[in-house]
Amino acid sequence: VSFCPCQDAPTSGELEQFAKDLKHKRIMLGFTQADVGLALGTLYGKMFSQTTICRFEALQLSFKNMCKLKPLLQRWLNEAENTDNLQEMCNAEQVLAQARKRKRRTSIETNVKGTLESFFRKCVKPSPQEISQIAEDLNLDKDVVRVWFCNRRQKGKRLLLPYGNEAEGMMYDMNQPLVPSALPIPVTSQGYSLAPSPPVYMPTFHKAEMFPQALQPGLSMSNSGH
CATH class of the missing domain: 1.10.10.60 (Homeodomain-like)
Structure with missing residues (x-):
């Protein structure tokens, strides 16, 4: 079935038939819906998502959008049928196509x-x-x-x-444990401290603990004397 891309107002029946032909030929040629969307951006500067191609084939887009998308898909289908290396050409330009997509997306978000x-x-x-x-x-x-x-x-x-x-x-x-190096420096005003000094605790020492070596000989001598 032949379709004219220049047709201003295709009928619903023509759109339905074209969608069926597109899906059948796309599968026969080994292209995914994502491949088609990417190829439209690579070849014609108008990239479409896999979801959009899926909705076109399922006739889930509005009639107006179906009419807008049909000429591009018709051109892609003609290229796919007549060009052996179409997929290779699309893959080679995929990086540039993605860059164009990101640039366009940024401008759209701004607008x-x-x-x-x-x-x-x-x-x-x-x-x-x-x-x-x-x-x-x-x-x-x-x-x-x-x-x-x-x-x-x-x-x-x-x-x-x-x-x-x-x-x-x-x-x-x-609440962290305080160590001397982490203690805050008290703020002074007119020479007086505004914060109390932290208490200093001195451990208790016993003579036996401080001079164990000196006391032991004396104790031994005392014991031996008895």
Whole structure:
């Protein structure tokens, strides 16, 4: 079945037939859905996720998006059928394609940051269905939206870190055993100490313990005298 990429408004029946042909030929040629999405970015500068290709083949995209994506997929299918080394060519440019994807993703996030922030103020942890809806509304990949919300929540936790955590760390330090080198230096004001000096304990010594060697001979002589 032949399809014209220049067709302005394909019918639902034509889109359905093309989706079936695309899936069948893609499998026959040994390409995965992720390969197709990457190849579109490598060859035509418009990369799509594996999820988008999957939804196209399953007719789960809107009619408008199906019509937009069909010409690109038709071009890829023609290339795949007529080029022996298409996969090798895509693999060779994969690094550059990924770099372009990261660059484009950063600019997209900058442009829609305000919109994402407004969504975040309404719901800090959207459900998977809500993430999908936001991604579709902003024309972003679901993973991009999911990661953005995750990073935004972490940023919020850091900004709202309670002071109790810092105090808890200080209390822990104060409870550590004190050694002479770790004793704080008292603060003085007008020559008087504001903090009492730590008590000094002197161990008790007995003569027998202090001079055991000197007493033993005397004791021996005394005992021998009796």
